[in-house]
Amino acid sequence: MAPTKSTKSWExxxxxxxxxxxxxxxxxxxxxxxxVNRFVAGFMGHACFLGVDDSGATEMGAxxxxxxxxxxxxxxxxxxxxLMHFGESAPSAAVEAKVVGAEFRGxxxxxxxxxxxxxxxxxxxxxxxxxxxxxxxK
Numbered sequence: 001m002a003p004t005k006s007t008k009s010w011e012x013x014x015x016x017x018x019x020x021x022x023x024x025x026x027x028x029x030x031x032x033x034x035x036v037n038r039f040v041a042g043f044m045g046h047a048c049f050l051g052v053d054d055s056g057a058t059e060m061g062a063x064x065x066x067x068x069x070x071x072x073x074x075x076x077x078x079x080x081x082x083l084m085h086f087g088e089s090a091p092s093a094a095v096e097a098k099v100v101g102a103e104f105r106g107x108x109x110x111x112x113x114x115x116x117x118x119x120x121x122x123x124x125x126x127x128x129x130x131x132x133x134x135x136x137x138k
Contacts, residue, residue, distance in 0.1 A: 031044055032045065035047075035076055038074075041076040046078065046079055047076045047078055048076075048079075048119075048121045048122055049074040049075065049077065050077055050119065050121075051073075051074050052070065052075060053071060054071045056071065058075060059095065059116065059117050060095050060115070063075055077121060079110060080124050082113070082122070082123035084111075084113075084123055084125060084129070084137045085137065085138045090138035094138035095115060095116065096116065096136055096137070096138050097113040097114060097115050097121065098113065098134065098135070098136055098137075099131045099133050099134065099135040099136075099137060100112050100113065100114045102132060102133060105127075106127065107126075108126065108127055109124075109127055109129060109130070109131075110122060110123070110125075111125060
């Protein structure tokens with residue numbers, strides 16, 4: 001069966017819609033991972049911030065980002081970005097933090113961690129990871 005004019009119009013519309021959807025998703029992905037400021041970072045989901053020192057690192061160590069962060073800037077850290085290690089399994093460069101808050105959310109548990117500087121950082125972990133306020137993690 002030969003395509004009709006209405007079929008071609010539908011295909012063009014579908015292609016256009018697909019292109020717009022992909023461009024929008026690409027834009028939101030970029031905004032999520034590289035927000036231009038703290039407001040945008042918070043608008044795109046829960047976010048904590050760590051300051052960057054003159055060497056391009058944070059108090060948690062070297063930064064792995066798309067571009068090297070400028071000294072004096074801050075990087076966005078989302079709860080799913082935070083890896084926690086327990087006891088002997090922690091790498092030597094890991095920073096110790098104290099659990100100051102814990103909340104069960106079904107398939108996950110949300111923890112609030114206090115870094116040595118006093119900065120609070122949120123971490124989302126699998127529901128099987130059970131910690132209590134006062135516990136130390138790296």
